[in-house]
Amino acid sequence: MPLTRDPFPFPKTENDYSLTGARQCQKEPFDKPTHIAQNDEPWSRLNDRATLASIRRNVRYHDRQAPKDSLDFHLKSTYDHHQEFLSSKNQTLYQRETFTDDHGRTLKNRGKHEAPLCETKKEVKVWMNSQKSSIYSIEGTIESHHNASTNRGYSRKHDGGFYST
Template structure:
């Protein structure tokens, strides 16, 4: 998964709460372009919503687990009293998002894009029958070259003692 910048006028806060009413949307651009290309500066400022402006808006209802005071921040920290011995002072207030643990909170106005992993072999696996099985003792499996001898030039082994002889 990769995070890319959200170029929309509306931030992606669906995991953190829900929208009670839709946000004001800009008119669609006449040409292919980004939503703010044909807007005046004051219109662009009106339609563009930041994470904080949406969270403070009456059109948005936040998740009830969002901390509001010091006690809530300490309770939602990554520190666990039974697991850590002699923690630092910062550990009691260190939040999970700052140590890259995924939670419901959104810290940046980004979108998550899932990238399909490439095949490790570089091609899809194909299972098929083997047409010919070559013996590992075959002379034709030796490194090929113009000096490689593929026959024994008239020599053969005697069946009794295995000595070479030439006809």
């Protein structure tokens, strides 16, 4: 075989060395550099204000109310052995922050929202048929290609034809 034969098929794929030219960019470049654009809204608002999760990940963060060990965790639980005897292990470890709002800690960045007042419920009209109709009657049913008159509802195709066996 001659050594001049190219083993790769046509067309050749482009790579970093054989790129044919500059392509049109689909996205317009930014008009400001990144370090200046971060001072504008909404980036400055998002960048300057820390979330509770990011504050808690900080090295210097210390929560005085957090339990120091397993004994403190058990003592802070809402379980009362005299009133709730032989509860499951999960129930004995429930903390006050889970059930009440009077624990004095901020758990989320959100404020408390009051539930909207419900409108007065309108009474639902109940209509009773004075004459009991047969459960096998197809009168008054919703028209469809699946109803009781079509062999358990599955014998007709969507175009109206029948399946054959």
